Amino acid sequence: MRTTSQLRSLWSPACSVPLTTLTLHSGARISVAKAAGEAFRAIDAVMQAADYAPRSADTGAFCCRKITGGSGYSLHAYGIAADYNWNSNPFRSDGRLVTDMPSRMVDAIVGIRTKGGQPVFRWGGAFTSVKDAMHFEVVASRTELQRGIDWSTVRMTKPDPKKPKTWPVLQLNDTGPTVQRLQKRLAKLGFDPGTIDGHFGADTRRAVREFQKSRALDVDGTVGLQTWTALLTDQPPTPDEKSPVKRDRRPDADPGKLPILERGDEGRFVERVQQALNRHGFDPGAIDGSFGEDTERAVLAFQKKQRLDRDGVVGERTWKALLANPKPT
Ligand SMILES: [Zn+2]
Missing domain, CATH: 1.10.101.10 (PGBD-like superfamily/PGBD)
Structure with a gap:
């Protein structure tokens, strides 16, 4: 399997790639390298068959930025990586996999081949050191993709309709x-x-x-x-639970709302802010759930760019801007 640096040189230069914008079956839109457009349409065909809907609020692809936790360019800067539903498939530096993607769907995506029989994608949820469950990246070269996708390898076995789902859909007036x-x-x-x-x-x-x-x-x-x-x-915010990251304090007071965060705060909501900053192209330092100097500087820069009040505090308006899709530049 190719390394990230091999893929960088195969797809270089970063940040100046001809792009195409795809509208996914759910209506969400992503921009990817033109040469990889068919490949990402194949992912969408599998997701549609799996009834898995990428949300427009937390799905995106091309972004001219450095790799999370490293110094080289992210494969997103070459238009050959896409992130799907990052709020329910978070980047985890502790190596714990958190995902809502059905494994059959992931297997089907990783099984996609070019007409030359080359593998096309790998999944960030299968990385060994960190887990990046939102992330699929192209492992084929431009030349390999030029031969086209072998659509007979783009398949998703439908779930048996007679087999009851373990977790039924529940709504108002249901009982049991x-x-x-x-x-x-x-x-x-x-x-x-x-x-x-x-x-x-x-x-x-x-x-x-x-x-x-x-x-x-x-x-x-x-x-x-x-x-x-x-x-x-999800992990309940109980203080007795053993965890390397301190639980958020404020969300407990009003759990229905996103907490107001500022320097000194810690926890999974801070981690979410850091992930979002990264996605928007601002470097929050380590994604460690700890709101320190680097994260504050990134929040200030983000607020400046978004023309928000520059107070370094993540309140309602900054949260909203952070959770929105980054605009490709
Ligand atoms: Zn990614």
């Missing part, structure tokens, strides 16, 4: 033990679902919506696959 399980989970994560009685009422829906909003999911009050995955992989 799975609803109760949902309510317990919401309560554990700090969202008040009302009485834990197995009835999906207005209180439970409000808690679901607050949870979805806090995790940048589609806010529809319905618990589908992505919300279930986020609920089940």
